[in-house]
Amino acid sequence: MSKRITILGSTGSIGRQSLEVISACGMEAVALTANSSVKLLEEQARRYRPELAVLMDERAAGDLRVKLADTNVRVLGGMEGILEAASLSSADTVITAVVGMIGLRPTLAAIREGKRIALANKETLVCAGQLVLEEARDYGAQIIPVDSEHSALFQCLEGNRDRGEVKRLILTCSGGPFYGKKPAELKGMTRENALQHPNWSMGAKITVDSATLMNKGLEFIEAMHLYRMPPEKISVLIHRESIIHSLVEYCDNAMIAQLGAPDMRLPIQYALTWPKRTPGPAVPLDLWNCGSMTFGTPDTDTFRCLKLAMEAAETGGTAGAILNGANEEAVSQFLAGKIGFLEIAEKVALAMERVPVVREPGLDDVLEADRAAREAID
Numbered sequence: 001m002s003k004r005i006t007i008l009g010s011t012g013s014i015g016r017q018s019l020e021v022i023s024a025c026g027m028e029a030v031a032l033t034a035n036s037s038v039k040l041l042e043e044q045a046r047r048y049r050p051e052l053a054v055l056m057d058e059r060a061a062g063d064l065r066v067k068l069a070d071t072n073v074r075v076l077g078g079m080e081g082i083l084e085a086a087s088l089s090s091a092d093t094v095i096t097a098v099v100g101m102i103g104l105r106p107t108l109a110a111i112r113e114g115k116r117i118a119l120a121n122k123e124t125l126v127c128a129g130q131l132v133l134e135e136a137r138d139y140g141a142q143i144i145p146v147d148s149e150h151s152a153l154f155q156c157l158e159g160n161r162d163r164g165e166v167k168r169l170i171l172t173c174s175g176g177p178f179y180g181k182k183p184a185e186l187k188g189m190t191r192e193n194a195l196q197h198p199n200w201s202m203g204a205k206i207t208v209d210s211a212t213l214m215n216k217g218l219e220f221i222e223a224m225h226l227y228r229m230p231p232e233k234i235s236v237l238i239h240r241e242s243i244i245h246s247l248v249e250y251c252d253n254a255m256i257a258q259l260g261a262p263d264m265r266l267p268i269q270y271a272l273t274w275p276k277r278t279p280g281p282a283v284p285l286d287l288w289n290c291g292s293m294t295f296g297t298p299d300t301d302t303f304r305c306l307k308l309a310m311e312a313a314e315t316g317g318t319a320g321a322i323l324n325g326a327n328e329e330a331v332s333q334f335l336a337g338k339i340g341f342l343e344i345a346e347k348v349a350l351a352m353e354r355v356p357v358v359r360e361p362g363l364d365d366v367l368e369a370d371r372a373a374r375e376a377i378d
């Protein structure tokens with residue numbers, strides 16, 4: 001039987017590429033969700049004919065319902081609708097391609113139904129990694145990473161390798177559009193400058209995170225949770241070309257890497273087909289013509305967000321939720337032209353100073369940490 005998939009965030013960068021993979025691999029989309037993109041969700045619903053289409057924005061959901069009145073697609077609105085899409089009985093797999101910690105409750109809902117989670121939404125694990133992984137264990141839900149570095153690590157670990165054999169995980173980092181710049185130059189960098197990622201075409205929020213190196217910081221915490229590794233066993237390596245997507249160093253000093261063209265359709269597909277591999281739409285890597293590969297050390301004095309994330313990783317508890325909430329808010333202010341580039345790190349640092357950390361948090365503690373962090377920087 002073909003795979004039946006719900007995509008949370010189908011109109012975004014990962015969501016659209018997921019639909020390409022689903023088509024190319026003969027799978028079925030049973031539910032699609034977005035925030036307010038009525039036109040694109042209507043087009044997707046007409047083309048893929050899911051059972052359910054959901055928009056978070058209730059007014060936009062009303063418009064979509066009218067537009068899809070001539071189809072069998074059921075249309076819902078709001079968080080209740082998204083939770084229904086996440087737990088739909090006909091879906092076996094949920095791709096979490098929503099941006100931000102708003103994805104946490106739907107991810108938990110899907111886990112509680114025992115779905116396979118193809119996890120792109122890294123903010124979920126940064127905020128509530130322990131909680132999410134415990135629930136996945138209790139409900140027997142597999143979590144397969146979509147984030148390119150974590151998919152690479154997953155492949156280098158052969159899924160479930162004995163952690164005692166692993167010396168460290170090495171996350172590669174492109175360095176983003178501002179690699180090599182110092183604070184005086186970074187001060188004047190605009191939204192347009194920050195949105196020029198050297199290798200990947202992605203949504204606006206993650207592209208800004210790549211420019212501040214917060215993306216690598218979030219990925220550091222994501223890797224800790226996914227692979228049960230302490231912070232001292234995770235390193236970040238600058239690799240400008242984004243060809244090596246990450247590496248595992250073993251206790252005998254062997255290093256296993258996963259390489260590929262910078263094309264998210266490969267990790268998306270692998271999260272859906274694992275443990276099998278099948279032909280798919282991702283472009284092949286032409287090693288003969290890709291030029292040289294370079295490596296270096298990140299400048300965490302200039303790109304403070306990475307250092308702040310590593311501190312949050314050491315602290316644990318709700319520190320990840322505080323870091324993430326402040327970052328989401330600060331990036332949204334930067335994208336709206338309200339604050340400068342360097343103020344993103346300043347605001348995250350401020351929230352980490354001001355908001356107390358709760359140890360062994362439950363869901364309510366995580367949600368409260370997120371709220372308090374956003375309030376602390378306003």
Ligand SMILES: NC(=O)C1=CN([C@@H]2O[C@H](COP(=O)(O)OP(=O)(O)OC[C@H]3O[C@@H](n4cnc5c(N)ncnc54)[C@H](OP(=O)(O)O)[C@@H]3O)[C@@H](O)[C@H]2O)C=CC1
Pocket residue numbers: 008009010011012013014015033034035036037038056096097098099100102120121122123146147148200201202203204205206264
């Ligand atoms: N893009 C990439 O290559 C990679 C992305 N990721 C991660 O994947 C996730 C998605 O990233 P990306 O695809 O780039 O993001 P995009 O901004 O391109 O897409 C986000 C999606 O989420 C929906 N959405 C936004 N806000 C809400 C909300 N409040 N409620 C419900 N739905 C919402 C959007 O709907 P609408 O269109 O209506 O706004 C859209 O469908 C992020 O966590 C990112 O870090 C990880 C690795 C690579």
Ligand SMILES: CC(=O)[C@@H](O)[C@H](O)COP(=O)(O)O
Pocket residue numbers: 147148149172173174175176200209210211215216264
């Ligand atoms: C495609 C992907 O997974 C992104 O997270 C990407 O890795 C961003 O690259 P950098 O954060 O290394 O610039």
Ligand SMILES: [Mn+2]
Pocket residue numbers: 147148149150219
């Ligand atoms: Mn990544």
